[in-house]
Amino acid sequence: MEADQTARDTRRETAPADGGDAPAGGGDALVGDPHGGPRPRRRHRALQWSAALLATLVIGTAGAGYLYYRHLNANIKKDTLNLGDSKVAEPTPNAAGQTPLNILLIGSDARDTKENQKLGGARETFGSTPLADVQMLVHLSADRTNLSVISMPRDTLVHIPKCTDPDDGKVYPASNGRVMANQSLGHGGPGCTVATWEKLTGIRIDHFVMVDFAGVVSMADAVGGVPVCVDANIHSRDSQGHGSGLKLRKGTHPVKGEQALQWLRTRYGFEDGSDLARAKAQHMYMNALVRRLRENATLSSPNKLRRLAERATEALTVDPGLDTVKKLYDLSSELREVKPERITMTTMPNRYVGARVEPTEDAEKLFRLVREDIALDGKGAGTDEGKNDATAGQTAGQQVSADPAAADGEIAVQVRNGTRTGTRPAARGRASTVAGLLADKGFTRAYAGPAGSLSEDRTVVRYPSADLEGDARRVAEALGLPPSAVRRSTEVSGVTLVVGADWREGSTYKAAKDDDTTPESAQALNGADDKACMHVNPAFTWS
Numbered sequence: 001m002e003a004d005q006t007a008r009d010t011r012r013e014t015a016p017a018d019g020g021d022a023p024a025g026g027g028d029a030l031v032g033d034p035h036g037g038p039r040p041r042r043r044h045r046a047l048q049w050s051a052a053l054l055a056t057l058v059i060g061t062a063g064a065g066y067l068y069y070r071h072l073n074a075n076i077k078k079d080t081l082n083l084g085d086s087k088v089a090e091p092t093p094n095a096a097g098q099t100p101l102n103i104l105l106i107g108s109d110a111r112d113t114k115e116n117q118k119l120g121g122a123r124e125t126f127g128s129t130p131l132a133d134v135q136m137l138v139h140l141s142a143d144r145t146n147l148s149v150i151s152m153p154r155d156t157l158v159h160i161p162k163c164t165d166p167d168d169g170k171v172y173p174a175s176n177g178r179v180m181a182n183q184s185l186g187h188g189g190p191g192c193t194v195a196t197w198e199k200l201t202g203i204r205i206d207h208f209v210m211v212d213f214a215g216v217v218s219m220a221d222a223v224g225g226v227p228v229c230v231d232a233n234i235h236s237r238d239s240q241g242h243g244s245g246l247k248l249r250k251g252t253h254p255v256k257g258e259q260a261l262q263w264l265r266t267r268y269g270f271e272d273g274s275d276l277a278r279a280k281a282q283h284m285y286m287n288a289l290v291r292r293l294r295e296n297a298t299l300s301s302p303n304k305l306r307r308l309a310e311r312a313t314e315a316l317t318v319d320p321g322l323d324t325v326k327k328l329y330d331l332s333s334e335l336r337e338v339k340p341e342r343i344t345m346t347t348m349p350n351r352y353v354g355a356r357v358e359p360t361e362d363a364e365k366l367f368r369l370v371r372e373d374i375a376l377d378g379k380g381a382g383t384d385e386g387k388n389d390a391t392a393g394q395t396a397g398q399q400v401s402a403d404p405a406a407a408d409g410e411i412a413v414q415v416r417n418g419t420r421t422g423t424r425p426a427a428r429g430r431a432s433t434v435a436g437l438l439a440d441k442g443f444t445r446a447y448a449g450p451a452g453s454l455s456e457d458r459t460v461v462r463y464p465s466a467d468l469e470g471d472a473r474r475v476a477e478a479l480g481l482p483p484s485a486v487r488r489s490t491e492v493s494g495v496t497l498v499v500g501a502d503w504r505e506g507s508t509y510k511a512a513k514d515d516d517t518t519p520e521s522a523q524a525l526n527g528a529d530d531k532a533c534m535h536v537n538p539a540f541t542w543s
Contacts, residue, residue, distance in 0.1 A: 069325055075313035078323045081208065083163035083188045084195025088204040089488035091373075092469065098142040100373050101334070102203055106190050106210040107134025108317075130212075132185035132193045134282075137203065139370045144334055146342040147527075148376040149286075150366060151279050152197075153348065155356045156181040161199050163192035180356065190317065200359070201367040202487075207331075210317040223308070225254030226288045228263055228281075229533035232541045236262070236269040243268035243540075252533075260285075269540030276347060280523065281534050283345040287527045291340055343527025344376040349519055362519035364457070369516060372484050376518045377526065403466055405474035408442040411495060413475055414449040418456035418498040426454075427504040434479075434499050437507055441478050449496070456500035459509065462489040463496070471495050480509045 091099050108130045131154070139148045157178035164171050165188035172187035184193040190210045198205055229252040236243035246262035246269070248255075255263050264282055271277035313325070322328055349362035369376060405411070415435040420426040431448040438446035459481060463472035469488065472495050476486050479497075503509050518524050525532065 072309055072313045072325045073323070075310070075316075076323055076325075076328075077317040078320055079189050079210075079317055080166050080191040081319035081321065082194045082198070082205070083165065083191035084161045084198065085164075086161065086199070086490055087195075088198045088202060089490060090204060092488070094142050096143070098144070100142045101140040101207075101331075102205045102370075103138040103140075103331075104190075104194055104197055104205050104208040105134070105136040105138060106132050106185070106193055106208055108132060108185060108190075108210055108212045129186035131182040132190070132210075133182050135181065135193065135197070137197065137201070137205070137370070139203075139373075140334060140338070141375060142373050144337050146375040146377060146379070147335070147338045147344070148370060149283075149343070149345045150370065150522075151283070151345070151347045152181055153275050153279065153350060153357050154180065154182045155275065156348065156350060157353060157356050157358045158184075158196055158200050160184050160187055160192065160196050163188045163195055165189065166191075178358070191319075201370070203367060203371055207319050207322050209322065211315050212317075221256045223256075223289070223292055225256035226260060226285055226292055227252050227254050227530075228285060228288060229253075229531075230536050231533045232536040232538075233543065234266075234269050234536045234540055235542050236266045236540060238268055238540070247542075269537050271535050271537065273537060276523075277534075279347050280525070283347075283525045284532050284534065287340070287343065287345060287525060287529065287532075290343065290527055291530065294336070294340065339528075341526060341528035342375070342377060342379070344518070345525040345527070346376060346518065346522035349521035360521065362521045365515075365519055366522050369518065374516050376522075376524060378517060403468070403470035405470035408474065408478070409444045411443055411445060411471045411474065413438060413443055413446040414492075414494060414496045415446060416449045416454055416496060416498045417451065418454035418459075419501050419504050420453065420455045421457075421501045422455075424501075430499045430504065433507075434497065434503075438475070438478065438497075443475065443478065454498060456498045457502065459485060459498065459500040459503045461486045461495065461497050462492045464488070464490060464492050464494065468495055480511065482511055 093099050133154045135152045135154070137150045137152075139150075141147070158181045159178055160172075160175040160181075160183065162172065162174040163184075170188065172192065175183075181193075181196060184196040190208050194205045194208055197203070228248075230248050230250060232250050234246060234248050236246040244262040244265040244267075246259065246266045264285060265278075266281060267273055267275065267278045270281055309325075318328075322331065346366065349360045349366060350357035351360050366376075413435075415431045415438070417426050417429075417431040419430050431451075435446045435448045459479075461472045461476045461481065463469055463486070465488075469486075472486050473483070475481075475495060475497060476483065502512055
């Protein structure tokens with residue numbers, strides 16, 4: 001198979017499988033409803049994201065210099081990046097010509113091979129539509145000094161946009177209301193999961209890496225185990241047989257193979273037994289894995305590196321931008337530059353809606369910090385201070401336009417009323433009022449757009465293409481809006497000012513001082529924290 005074969009030739013092709021056995025008794029068979037009885041749950045999503053991390057960090061190191069380069073390339077499956085109709089525009093480079101890099105890690109529960117079924121259990125789901133049960137957004141800052149990760153719980157309720165499968169042209173309509181985020185994978189492939197994230201967060205996603213069960217367990221063996229910690233003896237098994245089967249003594253232990261799979265599946269026995277506790281354990285594992293890889297633990301042997309590269313490439317599906325070992329190596333080189341103390345793992349802030357969860361206001365704040373390339377560790381871009389340097393953070397992602405603005409009187413500006421909130425109706429006449437303010441300032445082509453049900457927390461100026469960026473920035477400047485209020489968007493056809501809930505009245509915009517600290521509800525975990533331990537529920541301990 002040639003290294004440059006097309007994505008269509010390899011799309012959804014089954015990878016050769018190689019992996020360890022599933023834990024005795026499978027994984028967690030049920031997940032309890034936080035408000036009552038248990039509900040069915042797939043037993044899975046163990047090492048998918050760690051496989052993606054391993055792949056991007058070490059595939060290039062292992063494979064770039066070997067004669068079987070083409071063979072490794074052929075192992076990698078490809079799929080289209082974004083299947084949605086609307087895509088978030090590329091950010092404008094900062095003064096140094098740099099832009100952030102956003103990668104979506106997807107863990108698929110596909111049981112399309114005997115090996116995947118063996119690892120994932122649940123015979124009745126063999127060959128069924130896969131679910132994106134692990135979703136993590138990895139954000140590498142524009143200046144490449146820090147890395148932030150946002151995990152989305154699988155049960156998050158979202159609007160899945162319309163997606164079109166490029167292979168057969170099948171159109172998957174937008175979801176009717178909110179549905180579980182993990183269903184997006186079944187709407188044409190990982191490109192619809194990407195489209196769903198962009199719609200929810202407003203963050204442009206540059207790449208995705210998707211991993212299934214096969215080959216993942218043996219990859220944990222290849223790095224010699226990953227150190228994890230529990231604050232008491234744990235056995236994840238209840239009287240009804242639910243649980244991953246994980247059994248560890250109090251303290252720190254290297255886990256690999258089957259035991260690593262158990263750690264990442266464990267919900268019964270960790271803290272309150274929720275998916276959020278499981279995500280916390282996964283974050284600890286991922287941080288430890290990064291430290292392990294940076295230490296080159298057990299990877300000095302070329303044979304071990306080759307085996308790891310083989311298994312990692314077999315487990316991957318990527319977008320065309322990452323479809324060769326060389327491309328993965330280039331990405332891994334950038335990721336390796338980030339020190340562990342500048343890596344921050346978070347969980348999307350959420351609240352329960354029945355047995356599901358939905359994003360909170362803190363989630364939107366977290367998304368904004370990533371959109372504006374503000375480090376989640378509270379340190380400014382390229383600085384070592386412990387306090388948040390908002391100016392430095394904005395400099396890393398702030399746009400510097402090369403497009404000159406037209407004369408004020410030549411700039412056409414549509415003004416829309418987006419002051420409606422979840423608790424208050426739209427302020428009447430705001431579009432006409434602000435259009436009048438612009439006209440008084442010399443923007444004689446400003447006009448009020450049609451009334452609608454727009455809702456924006458913050459006033460924003462959108463523009464569709466690079467040739468209108470200067471005009472949009474001039475409008476923002478004239479009204480006293482911050483540079484971060486100017487955004488490129490394919491959803492508008494010209495410069496469009498949406499008056500948000502932060503400007504419901506008055507003729508002068510008063511910018512609220514941004515709080516650029518990471519919300520406590522995001523449960524941030526620093527990548528250098530090697531003292532973190534999972535709390536064990538006393539009901540699952542032993543002596």
